[in-house]
Amino acid sequence: MSEKQNNSPLVEVRNLKKYFDINTGMFKTRPLKAVDDVSFTINRGETLGLVGESGCGKTTVGRTLLHLYTPTSGDIVYDGHEIKTKADINEFRKKATMVFQDPYSSLNPRMTVSDIIAEPLDIHKMYQNEEERRARVLELMEHVGLNSEHASRYAHEFSGGQRQRIGIARSLAVDPEFIVCDEPVSALDVSIQAQVINMFGELQEKLGLTYLFIAHDLLVVRHISNRIAVMYLGKMVELTDAAEIYERPLHPYSKALMSAVPMPDPKIARENQRIPLSGDIPSPLNAPSGCPFRTRCAHACERCAEEMPEFREIEKGHFVACHRVEELN
């Protein structure tokens, strides 16, 4: 799949860090390292899937990337320009938008569908008159397969799938190039998931969009992504082509993760050997020293406890953060 894209990076994230201050008593705070030193690039027209357990910082990466959270440190470069000042961010908001996880809480219950969809247009004053606004809203609704009669209704009158379509129409309103999809289908049931996923694919082809697709459903991510990044405890552990990571994961965590993918065919499922992981994901407040995965890794050695493995390119386009990756594979 990846051969199809031209390989100019649209989004480049370098050493992104986001720490939250957690109150641990009166006037005492400790940093929670939600995202710790993450670097990746997304090429124009491709979909980067981002997977990982709950609480590993996927959503924080997406939100920090859009400057919804101010990054603690690190650079976000979009289309060759670094996003730093307020003016940059304001311009950036017209090019990069977001689709949210929960279609129930992401739509204001007091606004009509057309007001919800047109909100980004209203904020950036991107139309000349009322007629133009209406036409744009109807066009967007058609893009996502909503009936034009729905424009004057309220969000609570719709089903989950339709609500998510409204959310997608809103994210398309400013005619963006890049969309962060934050688990956009995990709140929907499976038949609706398929529809919405296919719609994402169609919109990408039609409008030339670039996605950062955050999900925890590995099959969904595999279906839509060109490349996949695996996160664990705020760090990126592996990044490679979608097919490669399913067939030949290199990092011990990715291996365990991929072995847990449910197979719809019981024959294949029976042959698959699951790699069980013991223990829970450690709290990001007391992350283990060195490699974050060492407490649950079967191959951990002394070196793993001492230094954080570098996120390096083992083969072309295949990045892994593990000291022992060569000896293990």
Add this chain to the structure above:
Amino acid sequence: MNKKMFSMHLDLDAFNPATESEKEYMVQMRPSSTFFRDGVKRFVKNKVALVSLIIVVLITLSCIIIPFFWPYSYDQMLGVQLGKPVDASYNNLAPFQYGATEQAKIAAGETVFPHVFGTDSQGRDYFIRIIYGARISLAVGFFASIIVLIIGMTVGSISGYCGGKVDLVIMRIVDIIYSLPDMLLIILLASALKQTKLDEIIQGTVLEKIGANIISLFIVFGVLYWVSMSRLIRGQILSLREQEYVLASQAAGARGKWIIFKHLMPNCISVIIISTALQIPSAIFTESYLSFLGLGVNAPMPSLGSLASDALNGINSYPYRLVIPAVVISLIVLSLNLLGDGLRDAFDPKLNG
């Protein structure tokens, strides 16, 4: 179709495709209903609240309209006429009785407007005094609630939206005001304001007509009663600003003002309406007891509280003079409370847990 025994297969021939008209019948569009219309529908179904609303409207309308055509005024002593000795027969009249000169007129065949509730100890028509008292009470209740609403809403939304240190400081101030005994503070404030020569300051302005005491009442409400409103609104805003649609709005580039007015305020408007409606009776009640204690309106302007207080002197001979204002206060406060409850049930079904 040959069917196996116990087979669960359905006979497909038994199904017919739906015709176009049948399909149309299945797709029925429900007319879109707004939040407000839903609330009104629920409110109308609630009989108690509807009756309270009617009573409140009736009392309010009569307070506004009756003084226009009532032949007596609230401060006119009927027994006192220029150039004549005071006619004591007008003092302390029982309901539907007449003073000496009026009886003479009736005897001469003229019609005299009756004193529905009699007169007070200075010969003033009691009915119009009750009407004026209710007028003052309602006005105080209404405007005090608006003052409370404005201050409480501003402080609460700033505190809730900014969060962090701003929130911490504002909420500690609120806690301090909350912890003071409010009855004591009201009395202290009201008597302190009496010393400030407020009447001289407002001389010649529009405020003069309202009277210094009522203005000091408003100040008392403004200073003390906004705290619970601001706490309520802060709580609402705190929970609303974590909603994803606020984040979505930020992702679209919205600033604080846009988010507060487009997202946060419309979503807590039901709480605001309800608590304002419930604030009115409490303000009326406070005004009444302040007037009862002599800290309320200036004489000769009556208020329901001061009328009740005056009536205490003649409680054995003229008990109705205490009963009437007491009943009117109770009626106003009760129906406003029930109205507020009805509004809450109608517009905020979630609160009704």
